[in-house]
Amino acid sequence: xxxxxxxxxxxxxxxxxxxxxxxxxxxxxxxxxxxxxxxxxxxxxxxxxxxxxxxxxxxxxxxxxxxxxxxxxxxxxxxxxxxxxxxxxxxxxxxxxxx
Amino acid sequence: xxxxxxxxxxxxxxxxxxxxxxxxxxxxxxxxxxxxxxxxxxxxxxxxxxxxxxxxxxxxxxxxxxxxxxxxxxxxxxxxxxxxxxxxxxxxxxxxxxx
Numbered sequence: 719x720x721x722x723x724x725x726x727x728x729x730x731x732x733x734x735x736x737x738x739x740x741x742x743x744x745x746x747x748x749x750x751x752x753x754x755x756x757x758x759x760x761x762x763x764x765x766x767x768x769x770x771x772x773x774x775x776x777x778x779x780x781x782x783x784x785x786x787x788x789x790x791x792x793x794x795x796x797x798x799x800x801x802x803x804x805x806x807x808x809x810x811x812x813x814x815x816x817x
Numbered sequence: 818x819x820x821x822x823x824x825x826x827x828x829x830x831x832x833x834x835x836x837x838x839x840x841x842x843x844x845x846x847x848x849x850x851x852x853x854x855x856x857x858x859x860x861x862x863x864x865x866x867x868x869x870x871x872x873x874x875x876x877x878x879x880x881x882x883x884x885x886x887x888x889x890x891x892x893x894x895x896x897x898x899x900x901x902x903x904x905x906x907x908x909x910x911x912x913x914x915x916x
Contacts, residue, residue: 720861740913741915755916757914759909759911759912760909760910760911762819762908763908764907768912808862809861809862810859810861811858811859811861812858813839813857813858814857815855816846817846817854817855
């Protein structure tokens with residue numbers, strides 16, 4: 719299992735509508751093969767800065783299967799209009815969970 | 818509960834020793850008041866790039882209590898020598914956990 723971490727920047731004045739748009743996109747992630755979890759983090763120091771964290775079985779489940787699917791188009795149709803810059807996306811593996 | 822996210826950059830050749838140093842620092846976090854979890858993520862695309870994620874009851878439990886304590890000095894003595902640039906630290910709150 720790996721975690722997609724997408725850093726998303728939006729207009730802080732639109733935070734409520736953006737969070738609702740991400741919530742509305744839940745089924746498009748949940749129905750994507752190999753997708754096992756989805757959470758949204760809000761950075762306290764920087765209004766409008768978010769991390770979308772999505773659990774995938776493999777990097778390719780995100781970058782190939784999801785991005786090549788209609789689910790991705792639906793997600794981008796909902797959330798894309800809020801982005802004030804292109805998302806930065808990385809994938810991470812858990813090195814250790816200590817406690 | 819909030820999450821400290823520290824972005825740490827090290828020499829990839831020293832990854833094994835760095836991960837051992839973070840593991841050795843576990844008790845200094847675990848014994849700090851208001852600290853409730855600690856995990857290390859490794860970014861797949863960039864060798865040597867890590868996210869240390871630490872759960873705190875409040876931002877101040879990290880920035881005031883922990884950073885003002887001997888526990889912080891012990892952590893930095895273990896991990897600091899590996900850093901190739903100063904850590905970037907933000908704090909995040911969970912906006913939503915969708916599934």
